[in-house]
Amino acid sequence: MEKATNNNLPSHYVGVGASAGGLEALQTLLSQLPENTGAAFVIVQHLSPDFKSMMLELLSKHTNMEIQNVQDVEDGIQVLANTIYLIPPKKNMQMARGRLLLTDKIPESGLNLPIDIFFRSLSEDQQHKAVGIVLSGTGSDGSRGVKSLKEAGALIIAQSPESAKFDGMPNSAISTGMVDMVLKPEDIGEKLSAYISHPLAQGKTEVIKERMVDNQDLMNEIFTVLKAKSEIDFSKYKPSTVARRIERRMTIKQIGTLQEYLTLLFKEPYEVQVLSKELLIGVTRFFRDDEAFTILREKIIPEIVRNSTEKDPIRVWSAGCSTGEEAYSYAILFADEIERQNLKRTVKVFATDVNPDAINEASVGLYGDDIQHDVGSDILARHFSKQTTHTFQVNKNIRQMVIFATHNMISDPPFSNMDFVSCRNILIYFQHSVQKRVLASLHFSLCKDGFLFLGSSENLSELAPHFETISDRTRLFRKRSSVRIPMGASPSMNSMSQTSSQTMPSVSRLLRGYRGNSTSGAPASFASEKLISKYAPPCVLLNDEQEAIHVYGNVENFIKRVPPGRISNDIKDMVNDDIAIAVSSALHRARQSSEEVYYTGVYTQVGKEQVALNIRAFYMKEHDIESSPGFYWLVFEQQDTNENASSVTQISFDAAEQARQRIEDLETELKQSKEHLQVTVEELETTNEELQSANEELMSANEELQSTNEELQSVNEELYTVNSEYQEKIAEISQTNSDLDEVLSLSNIGIVFLDENLLIRRYTHAASKYINLLETDVNRPLHHISQNIEYDEMLADVSKVVSTGRTVVKEIVTRDKRVLQISINSYAYSDVAESKGVALTFSDVSKAKYTEKGLAVAYNELRRSVNNALAALGNVELSKKVSVLVLDDESASQIVIENHLMLLTDLVDKVYVASTISEAMNIYQRESIGACIVDFHLDGETAIDFAECFDERENRPPILVVTGRADKKLNPLLFSHGLLDLLQKDEIDIDSLGRSLRFAVRRNEIDLKVSQDLQSDL
Known part of the structure; x- marks a missing residue:
């Protein structure tokens, strides 16, 4: 194992998660990756626990990087640059201190998510130096892990769903909102290499250092752009946090300077949104920790x-x-x-x-x-x-x-x-x-x-x-301490108004009126507030919901004391009970008329005295824009300070009359509300009927979906069964291949397998005696290899077999005088029709040739002896005449042989003629046949087939063979099957036929006598 040094430690750690359909994506990804990125790649693939993984062999063909199966060692495996690490079956894998550690899967723990497990450990161990890639697969494994990686500042890439064989895992990762790039496998390599090699990613430059020295103004402009878009002042965040996130976006966008990135923010509003989201880092989960x-x-x-x-x-x-x-x-x-x-x-x-x-x-x-x-x-x-x-x-x-x-x-x-x-x-x-x-x-x-x-x-x-x-x-x-701790410049309002049981408006909306009219810190504003407080009557500024947002002057005589606990800013809850109706009525009239309302004769209890008040109320919009928020002014005046009210219509406040008028207004509003409610109810009833109809349709669709789901489950089970059969078949094929490899290695036959391009696919060890082959020669052309035999036409013969498909057999004499038979055959090495190759077989037939030559000499000697014996036996008279069966499928030959036999009256009793073996056997079983004359070449059969119809040679009559074709190889063949003589049809005459017949019958009698004597001796 190579020892880790600073030179071979990875600059980045890339975790790749894949499942069903991920092999093809992995092969494409690795084929597009340079071999010297400086990063380490850890592949977490869902693997079957029942079969040996072939990932290493399958992936090694697509990359020059070293690939390792992670081994289960106590201290883990040190991760090195430009190396690919593969998870083994039945294991989960984690990273700690730059080392890969394996743990056993826990069977009873339910669904196992190895990609999530590794991604989480990768995020904790390597932080922003990590990269997470999610490829094809079903389910959601990886989606929780990418959240952890995102929080750590890692780059997240997902395979585009349309390019994935199974889009479950990529879609699940994308739905988290954490994915930075969605790419096809063939594009991931280029983008990943560019990201890893970027100077910011390599740590050669840092935005944080630049910001502290030269780029303060640029950073401030970035903060301004972000605040305008999100209303969040990110300048309050840690500089290191902001800089790291900006560096990450610059690296992804392949931008080198802050000025370029600022220009991009102005050009692309979406990038502002993305950067804001990056800075907010919204990563969480249920029951975290x-x-x-x-x-x-x-x-x-x-x-x-x-x-x-x-x-x-x-x-x-x-x-x-x-x-x-x-x-x-x-x-x-x-x-x-x-x-x-x-x-x-x-x-x-x-x-x-x-x-x-x-x-x-x-x-x-x-x-x-x-x-x-x-x-x-x-x-x-x-x-x-x-x-x-x-x-x-x-x-x-x-x-x-x-x-x-x-x-x-x-x-x-x-x-x-x-x-x-x-x-x-x-x-x-x-x-x-x-x-x-x-x-x-x-x-x-x-x-x-x-x-x-x-x-x-x-x-x-x-x-x-x-x-x-x-x-x-x-x-x-x-x-423990109830001491009020100063909160700096933060506002002092203590509660928020709830608008519903589920959602609540922005807290900042409750302060909008105040902030819109406040210019804290400006001298003019300070002076104005002092003048209003000193010379203006007591008044309250209300927002659009009639909630108090600012008080001017002393209103303590008109406002209740604040009780303990939660308080309400609603002005009707804040004023004294005896003026609440007047205040409510004034505000209502001011909103309806958009004019100032002025009530006189309003009485309230101040201490032990009844004090007469005048109440002013008016409503206005900010900046006189109709769509902008409105606000109210509510002014309290004691009646001895109303000299300036002459320009406004005064209304003497009669509580009973105002209450009656308010009741009439409320009754009118209630009537209108009832009418509106009735219309709404009718509309809702119609909508309800439509929803019921839609619900029935949805229920029907749901039933169909359930039925479809059951069918899919059934199909899935069938597919699983078929897959199991395939696995079993693969195991059989693997065993067969293993046996074949063993047979070929043990045989002394030299075989060389070529593909259609005459590239060497495989060979046996014996072939290397005739062609100078080494293990490294696999996939090399045949004509690149020298040979030890004199066979100059070999390449031409091989090409001929490729083009015609016809077998070529040659016998070559080697330099050491041995006879070599070379057979060149066409064969298909896969189910694909075009996948046809050539097999060269080298067989040493020297012994067979020498044996054949010796047999030929022995046969000639034997033939001379037989001829001499034939001459002697042929002149011996037989003790009785014999019936002869003639088997020949040519009628002319039948007639010639039959005529010759009929002239041998001293030898032949009867002559029977047959054209087929079955016909001949019927005659033999029916008649007493003493000898047979058989044509060697019958229709689809031979004389040997006729001879084999008899169970034992002792029960077989003497058989003479005739033929119309000259063939030197027939003599040894007939001799080996116990057939007694061979006559050429064109050479047959009465004398030769008689001698051969006497010889055959007499020879058969002698063979039977010898056999009987041997049996009696035993």
């Missing part, structure tokens, strides 16, 4: 529920909630604990985030199926409903416990009287001064003994004395 949530479940939440009352709701604030997973986690824990303690309690979880898109997504409560690995099967069954195949929605009772709102922790006021506040992994991105201000606001928001939950890398800093540590490891604290 098991240890911390165990403490919450077992200790913190039971205590909060136990100390609560039925009258006062339990108040929880999840600050920086992102897409809502943690907020819903708290709601679920409180709901379960309240049920466990069998109490009636109300819980309000205020979930806020600066990103309105995240808030909108969170309020729906719809999440991908990957959450089941975070929430567990029990919670999933009780608190979630399955919406589609791959989505779950939080149940309505839990959603109603959570109120979502956009909220900027830096500039907006905090909530108050909270029993539990969670602000996790947010403070770490703020500058220290901002952290202190936010912590002070969180301290303010908690009630006494309230709990604070921070991120694992966050601490209380200077505010530690004001809290008690519950668990330092999980960052859980309890508020």
Whole structure:
């Protein structure tokens, strides 16, 4: 194993996740990657646990980089640059300190997600030096891991769904919103190489250093652009955080300088949106951090529920909630604990985030199926409903416990009287001064003994004395000090108005009227406020909802004392009860008439005296624009200060008359509302009927989908069965190939297999004696290899076989006088019609040739002896005449032979003629045949076939063979089958036929006598 040095450590660590259909994508990706990127590649492929993986062999053909199967060693394997690492079957893999560690899969743990496991460890170990790639595959493995990688600042790439054989995994990753690039496999290599080689990615330059020296103005302009788009001042974030995210976007966009990137931000508004999203880092999940949530479940939440009352709701604030997973986690824990303690309690979880898109997504409560690995099967069954195949929605009772709102922790006021506040992994991105201000606001928001939950890398800093540590490891604290901690320049409003049970408007909207009319710090504004306070009558500025947003002068005689607990900014709740009707009426008339309303004779109790008041009210729009927000002025004047009211129509306030008039107005509004409600009810009834019809159609469609799903499941089972058969077949083929390789290696036959291009595919060891072959010669052309035999026409003969398909057989005498038979045959080496090659077979037939030559000499000697014996036996008279069977399929030959036999009256008794073997056998079984004369070449058969019709040679009559074709090879062949003589048809006469017949019969009699004597001796 190569030892790691600074030179061979990777610049980046690329994790590649793939499943079904991923092999082809991996091969394409690797074929487009340079071999010297300086990065390491770790491939996590879903593998069958029952079969040996062939990934290394299959991928090595597409890259020159070294490929290793990760081995299970105690300390793990050191990851090196320009190397590919493959996960083995039955294992999960993680990275720690730049080393790959293997762990066994746990069978009883359910669905295993090896890609998520590796991506999470990669993000923790390598941070922004990591890259995550998700390729073809079914399911959602990898989607949770890319969230962790994104949070760490890694690059995320997904294969485009349309190019994937199975788009489940790429789609799931893309749906997280964390993917930076969606590419085809053939494009990933180029983009990845460009990213890795960028100077910022290599660490050769850093934006943070440039910002501190030369680029302060450019960074300020970037902050200005971001604030104009998102209303968030990112200059309050840590410079290192901002710089790292900007570097990442510059690297992805292949931009070298801040000036170029600023120009891009002006050109492409979408890039501003992307950068804002990058800086917000909205990564979260359900029940994040098991240890911390165990403490919450077992200790913190039971205590909060136990100390609560039925009258006062339990108040929880999840600050920086992102897409809502943690907020819903708290709601679920409180709901379960309240049920466990069998109490009636109300819980309000205020979930806020600066990103309105995240808030909108969170309020729906719809999440991908990957959450089941975070929430567990029990919670999933009780608190979630399955919406589609791959989505779950939080149940309505839990959603109603959570109120979502956009909220900027830096500039907006905090909530108050909270029993539990969670602000996790947010403070770490703020500058220290901002952290202190936010912590002070969180301290303010908690009630006494309230709990604070921070991120694992966050601490209380200077505010530690004001809290008690519950668990330092999980960052859980309890508020102990009620001392008011200064919050800097943050506003002082203590509550927010709830607009519904599920969502809440932006906190900043409640301050819009104040901010729109305030120019704090300007001398003119300061002087104006002092003049108004000193010389103007007491008055209150109200927003469009009639909520007080600013008070001028002393209004304590007309406003109630603020009671403890939650307060309301509604002016009708704030003024004294005896003037509430007058105030409400004045504001109502001012809104309707758009003119100033002036009431006189309004009485209120001030101390022990009744004081007469004049009330002015008027309504106006900001900047006189109809669509802009409006506001009210409400002025209180004692009647001895109304000298300047002569220009306004005065109305003496009669409480009874105003009440009657108000009642009439309300009755008119109520009548109109009833009419409008009736129309609405009718429209809703119509809509309801349409919805019922649509519901029936959807139910029908759902039934069809269920039926289709069952069919698909059945098909899937069949496919699984077929796949199993294929696997078994592959195993058989593998075994056959193994046996064939063994046979070829043991045989002494030289064989060379060529493809259609005459490239050497494989060969046996024996072939190397005739052709100078080495293992490295595989895939080389045949004509590149020298040979040890004198066969100049070999290449020409091979080409002839390729073109014609006809076998060529040659015998060559080698230099050492051995006879070599070379057979060149065409063969198909795959099921593809065009895949036809050539097999050259080299057989040493020297022994066979020498044996054949010796047999020929022996046969000639034997033939001379037989001829001599024939001459002697041919003159011997037989003891009795014989019946002769003539078997010949040529009628002319039959007649000639029959005529000759009929003239041999002293030898032949009867002559029988047959044209076929079956006909001849019928005659033989029926008649007493003493000898047979058989034509060697019959119609489709031979004399040998006739001879083999007899069970034993002793039971066979003597057979003479005649032929019309001269063939020297027939003599040895007939001799080996016990056939006694061979006569040429054109040479037959009465004498030769008689001698041969006498010889055959007499020879047969002698053979029978010898056989009988041998049997008697035994």
